Amino acid sequence: MRSLELRSVAVSIMLLMTFLLAWHLAVTGGSSGQKMDPEYAKLMGITATQGKSAMPSPVDVGLTLWGHIKDPFYVRGTNDVGLGLQLGYSILRVAAGYLLAMAVALPLGFLIGMSPLMSRALDPFIQVLKPISPLAWMPLALYTIKDSGLSAIFVIFICSIWPMLINTAFGVANVRKEWINVARTLEVGTLRKAFTVILPAAAPTIVTGMRISIGIAWLVIVAAEMLVGGTGVGYFVWNEWNNLSITNVITAILVIGFVGMLLDQILARLGHLVTYPE
Amino acid sequence: MSIFNNPFSGSKLFRKSGGCSCGKHSSQTEHELAAAKEANAVASAGEEQQLRRVVEAGLMRALFPNDASRRAFIQAVGASTAAAALSEIFPILTATEALAAGGAPEKKDLKVGFIPITCATPIIMAHPMGFYAKQGLNVEVVKTAGWAVVRDKTLNKEYDAAHMLSPMPLAISLGLGSTAVPFTVPAIENINGQAITLAMKHKDKRDPKQWKGFKFAIPFDYSMHNYLLRYYLAEHGLDPDVDVQLRSVPPPEMVANLRADNIDGFLAPDNICQRAIFDGVGFNHILSKEIWDGHPCCAFAASKEFVTAAPNSYGALLRAIIEAAAFASKAENRKQIAEAIAPANYLNAPVTVLEQVLTGTYADGLGSVKKDPDRVTFDPFPWESFAVWMLTQMKRWGQLKGDVDYKGIAREVFLQTDAVRLMKEAGLTPPEASTKTFSVMGKTFDPAKASEYLDSFAIKRG
The missing domain is CATH 3.40.190.10 (Periplasmic binding protein-like II)
Incomplete structure (x- = not known):
């Protein structure tokens, strides 16, 4: 077991090294550029004059990343704040939309799971609303909510509600019949049954739904912020795209991936806490 | 005219012309002396009076862009009636108060x-x-x-x-x-300050007639870029809705799309056009001022x-x-x-890109340096005639x-x-005239004849 772990780490590092090396070789090649009038060359960018690839090398990205890590919380005006602050804005938005979705999805999921009638009645709505791309809601949200910040939160809410709702309903509906029957024999009240029997039994499924939701919410926030702009890591990507700074875009991609992984790990830990041996 | 001239004087011209403009004086010099006297009187009458005159003059000019009809109106009803009628429909006093420099902003x-x-x-x-x-x-x-x-x-x-x-x-x-x-x-x-930029691969297709099937990006449907590009294409015999494809793309995304070969070119705002050249992705076909200088x-x-x-x-x-x-x-x-x-x-x-745009000394993407101080x-x-054209x-x-x-x-x-x-x-100094005619690709536009202008185009919808 121990040696398998070590070996897998070694393979991971090797893969990473190979990738970085290939990347480095791929971007350092290129011609020395054609002859140009120096007057004209002064007005042109290095991609045009030196034939340099617009793609940065891994070293460039590493340096930029280090620059952001060194000074993550600077504020140089409304439209230029540090990457750390941008991440903070994004995480706050995700948290707000996600908690709202939880507040709606968990009770509603319980209701659907426990009542076959509601389950059938709500099913068509869920089936129609679930596959809608969350960003398609954005124009409608901007028009009705009349606030871009709240609209972004609404989009997070609407995209993270479905996995939680469906998993909760599924988990609640599939609690083992024997346990429900035991509760019934003991004449446990509905509310008590819900909290002491069904909730612990369905918890692993519910947490799995929550884990899927947080992943989707983090995917969507970047796109939503690119659309409404202002603050957040999505805005950062857009702003650097604007400047065609691929280096900063790649840096942002790495950071987004890292934060997404952290969020996922938190929910995975929560999942471990609620699992039980049968 | 001086801003302190009495706009309710039926005999005063807003625009100066040769000879005594009102006919009351034997020479223009004498006329100006009298006008200066009146202006001095108003000027010394205090700031509020001056501001009121400014508001009134602007208002009269807006209501009667034509000097002849303004004078006819005032001579017909009398200056005081005209002033009273105006304050009925427009609160001159309020506007004057709002203008007075002392008025603190309601919202800072x-x-x-x-x-x-x-x-x-x-x-x-x-x-x-x-x-x-x-x-x-x-x-x-x-x-x-x-x-x-x-x-x-x-x-x-x-x-x-x-x-x-x-x-x-x-x-x-x-x-x-x-x-x-x-x-x-x-x-x-x-x-000005816009340009048609084409992808480098179209270096040899400088005649718009060769552009059939091109995909162009414009910033927005309701933009001068859309209207200018459509105008330019139509003047060269291409129907912009049939022969080419126009797509709304936010300006910052245009260069990336041009590089990715998603579009063949764009009529876009600067610094986007110059940025495409800076990165060696496109070249400058024409500046928008070559379509309509002063748009x-x-x-x-x-x-x-x-x-x-x-x-x-x-x-x-x-x-x-x-x-x-x-x-x-x-x-x-x-x-x-x-x-x-x-x-x-x-x-x-x-900064290099912005300097090229703002100073008008720029690389054209084809290897030469161009100079045009009026680029933007x-x-x-x-x-108002701009709005009528749009x-x-x-x-x-x-x-x-x-x-x-x-x-x-x-x-x-x-x-x-x-x-x-x-x-x-x-x-x-604001412009003296109250209306402006201009020409777009050699065709003069008279805002008074908008419908006739519209009818004169061969390629149009509806």
Whole structure:
């Protein structure tokens, strides 16, 4: 077991090294550029004059990343704040939309799971609303909510509600019949049954739904912020795209991936806490 | 004319012409002496009286752009009746009070949205260069991702005013592409400053007739870019709705799309065009000034509600924009401006690119350096005839249906009168004429004959 772990780490590092090396070789090649009038060359960018690839090398990205890590919380005006602050804005938005979705999805999921009638009645709505791309809601949200910040939160809410709702309903509906029957024999009240029997039994499924939701919410926030702009890591990507700074875009991609992984790990830990041996 | 001339004098001309213009005096010199005397009298009568004259003059000029009809009106009803009638429909006193420099802004903390392109130069530079602060305002300039978002955020009142494409306030007022909300253009920002950029692979296809099947990007449906590109293509015999594809793409995404070969070219705002050249992705086909020299592009826009609810803030904001535009219109200031607006907080673009755009000494992408000091310039004056032209093009391409009251809509939205007044306050000279004719690709446009102009095009919708 121990040696398998070590070996897998070694393979991971090797893969990473190979990738970085290939990347480095791929971007350092290129011609020395054609002859140009120096007057004209002064007005042109290095991609045009030196034939340099617009793609940065891994070293460039590493340096930029280090620059952001060194000074993550600077504020140089409304439209230029540090990457750390941008991440903070994004995480706050995700948290707000996600908690709202939880507040709606968990009770509603319980209701659907426990009542076959509601389950059938709500099913068509869920089936129609679930596959809608969350960003398609954005124009409608901007028009009705009349606030871009709240609209972004609404989009997070609407995209993270479905996995939680469906998993909760599924988990609640599939609690083992024997346990429900035991509760019934003991004449446990509905509310008590819900909290002491069904909730612990369905918890692993519910947490799995929550884990899927947080992943989707983090995917969507970047796109939503690119659309409404202002603050957040999505805005950062857009702003650097604007400047065609691929280096900063790649840096942002790495950071987004890292934060997404952290969020996922938190929910995975929560999942471990609620699992039980049968 | 002097701004202190009595606009209710039936015998006075607004424009000077040879000889004594009113006929009361034996010579023009004598006439001017008398006029100067009156102006002095008003000037010494105190600031309020002066301001009142400024408001009245602007108002009369707006109501009667034609001197002959203004005089006829005043001679027919008498000056005092005319003044009384005017104050019935327009609160001259309130407007005068609002104008008086003492009026403190109702709201000091304002948010102004912008799209990161050089068209927004006056709005942006007014922040780092202190034009807003000079007017006692604390303005936050907020970078925005696209035109639809700017529109929605301004309609939502998240922004008090915003940088818009000049046809957008017309479209918003008319309810095209959004709910109808009365909007105003108190100032234009830039003149010229756009270009048609093509991908490098089309280096040899310089004749638009070879462009069949091309995919072009424009910033927005309601943009001068859309109308100019359509006009240019149609003049070369291509139907822009049939022979080519036009796509709305936010300016910042255009270069990336051109590089990715998604589009063949674009008529876009600078710095985007120059950026494509800078990165070796495209070349300059023509500057937009070669289609219409002196065309307006972007506008400073505010809702009518903001104008009436916070007239002092609005006045102060507009004074800042007009002064910034005047500063930017001087060639010697351009390098300094390029440096001020380049940082990530504003345009987030290389200084070299901005300098090439603003100074007009630029690389054309084909290996030579071109010089054209008028590549972009800044002139805040919102000519009503600009709006009339845009409306004719909206009608031409089917965005606007049915009968159009060109003059009426133009007057509602483009606040020429306010600009005259505020330019004078800022110590600038507003244009003397009240209407402007211009020519687009050699074809003269007369705002008085908008329908005839529209009928004269072979390629149009509806």
